Amino acid sequence: MAITIRDVAKKAGVSAATVSRVINNSGYAHEDTRKAVLDAIHKLNYKPNEVARSLFKQKSKLIGLILPDITNPFFPALARGVEDHLREAGYRLIIGNSDEHLEQEIDYLDTFIQHNVVGIIASVNEAHSDMLKDLNIPVVLLDRTIESLPAVYADQFEGGKLAARKILELGSKEITIIRGPVEVKPVYERFVSSFQTLRQVDVKINIFDSKLTFQGASKSVKTLFDKYPNTDGILACNDIVAVAVMNEAQRTGRRVPQDVQIIGFDDISICEIVYPGLSTIRQPAYEMGAKAAEIIINKVNGEVLRDIHCKLPVQFIERESTRKVGD
Amino acid sequence: MAITIRDVAKKAGVSAATVSRVINNSGYAHEDTRKAVLDAIHKLNYKPNEVARSLFKQKSKLIGLILPDITNPFFPALARGVEDHLREAGYRLIIGNSDEHLEQEIDYLDTFIQHNVVGIIASVNEAHSDMLKDLNIPVVLLDRTIESLPAVYADQFEGGKLAARKILELGSKEITIIRGPVEVKPVYERFVSSFQTLRQVDVKINIFDSKLTFQGASKSVKTLFDKYPNTDGILACNDIVAVAVMNEAQRTGRRVPQDVQIIGFDDISICEIVYPGLSTIRQPAYEMGAKAAEIIINKVNGEVLRDIHCKLPVQFIERESTRKVGD
DNA sequence: CCTCCAACTGGAACCGGTTACACATTTATG
DNA sequence: CATAAATGTGTAACCGGTTCCAGTTGGAGG
Secondary structure (H helix, E strand, C coil): CCCCHHHHHHHHCCCHHHHHHHHHCCCCCCHHHHHHHHHHHHHHCCCCCHHHHHHHHCCCCEEEEEECCCCCCHHHHHHHHHHHHHHHCCCEEEEEECCCCHHHHHHHHHHHHHCCCCEEEECCCHHHHHHHHCCCCCEEEECCCCCCCCEEEECHHHHHHHHHHHHHHCCCCEEEEEECCCCCHHHHHHHHHHHHHHHCCCCEEEEEECCCCHHHHHHHHHHHHHHCCCCCEEECCCHHHHHHHHHHHHHCCCCCCCCCEEEEEECCHHHHCCCCCCEEEECCHHHHHHHHHHHHHHHHCCCCCCCCEEEECCEEECCCCCCCCCC | CCCCHHHHHHHHCCCHHHHHHHHHCCCCCCHHHHHHHHHHHHHHCCCCCHHHHHHHHCCCCEEEEEECCCCCCHHHHHHHHHHHHHHHCCCEEEEEECCCCHHHHHHHHHHHHHCCCCEEEECCCHHHHHHHHCCCCCEEEECCCCCCCCEEEECHHHHHHHHHHHHHHCCCCEEEEEECCCCCHHHHHHHHHHHHHHHCCCCEEEEEECCCCHHHHHHHHHHHHHHCCCCCEEECCCHHHHHHHHHHHHHCCCCCCCCCEEEEEECCHHHHCCCCCCEEEECCHHHHHHHHHHHHHHHHCCCCCCCCEEEECCEEECCCCCCCCCC
């Protein structure tokens, strides 16, 4: 049905090998035959079959991406960063949601390999470090780290510290840290860092648990102000939780930021359209994705970058859920 | 490097053909050899190479998905619906963002074909209906419609009408419809439908334009209340815009819903965590994705469903940005 | 006991590219 | 002007599966 290289060869009056050489700019090809081939390709609208290529070369133009859940607003930006960068380099993306389940991660890893992907970008947890290392294709972790594997991530410790410092600086005296699930490493790290920072100072610290998802957050957060009615500063584990808290604060008649200040984490797009605008710790999600893509491409091209951990800076984004200095 | 079918064959003391028959449950295989083969497969941890399969069979286990922008919160749910359903059936997803650009859509279409995808799910506009029809693999449109191509979408006319009816019913007298870009068909349809519904009644109608994205929305919306200071009801083209409007309303000292009621469109997750909760017209995004996946799979399996337009119902979700009946 | 057919199995061709190699023709070099 | 080197092109093998076909075996039926 589809046009093959031999159709082109016949039309141009040459062999398939010659067509292949022209397409790939490899080996010799006389200028005249080159023209003839290009002409035939154009006339037949020939597009080489990537599957056949992939089979012979043992490498495709495909890269696998494993994310916990594209439905979590932090990840689309990551994915987009990856994709934009990959597309430019001629690669395509196979994508899979793992829901943080080891089983699904392994399933995707397996099928990625079966499809001859040349590299894998993954947001996965510690568990299968061995499997990832034995993959014999480049792997880059994204938003996660595993000892001895290259990774792109944002500085969680700095982020946690920064959030804590800011909320102190802006005058909160009873601070509630909302801790996400401890299994999710970056989330845990930002918690630890905030906690350690606050502990060095004379303030009351509360710890409150919440899920990271929309449904989870709005449910978890309902009891927050019952439990800690006097809390006047909140460090949320992510922006979703922060917005849910802001909702709950306003619902219970608290003014933000006068009565409670709230700082989120991530800087997802929502932050700037809610009222009041959510102050947060920005992780450069898009850039992280782009960087991971860049590293993978370099590795695919054989550059033997030593296993790098690429730690990107975070940043405090001031909006209206925190007071101004001097208030 | 990797283990091939011939390695398995050697280990099991049979030919590659036999191994293939066992794997695919096709043709005969003696129970004993069957056992031996399965055993060898297990011992070697053999996973058949999908690329080789794909080449011979002229069909892969890959399905292509083209979305405008995964970063727009409406689409992740769609994508997730597609993916979950596809995974169960053993298919994997190649994904591409088009930014509504014809050029990028075509580029992805081409490369999908080059990778022997067996089906394509696409959120694209009218423009290349011909190209899509000539593809000779199944195509399903998602959230978009093109004459004579199967499609899964939500009932935009009903949605637009419903929003208009509700806001009338709840007492708004000067209603502003925020119209999105007219090139995006579903967005245009909901606008038209709202407008037609309102026009039949004695209320003042304003029309205001906005982009659909976060940045675009928060910028566009800034002048809304300058232009229409007395508007007491707003029909937004999507939830992002609605939230941005809500922000602006509160910023300018208006109470929602007492002074202005706001109804969004889509029912993305954000709606339930903002304050006040955003009333909206729900499109069943996840289900739409799942349905599209289901149709594609059926078509891939050769079921000749007549070109179906699968129109899913929308629903008014009442939260707190609208008044209660009787207020 | 012969025949026939079902049950099994392996060899080889094939999918559509790429590339090693052989061979032919120029062109460069001494 | 002979010879080496560079250029140009085709044949065939190969990537790792699948499947057609032919061949072997064993048991049922006449």
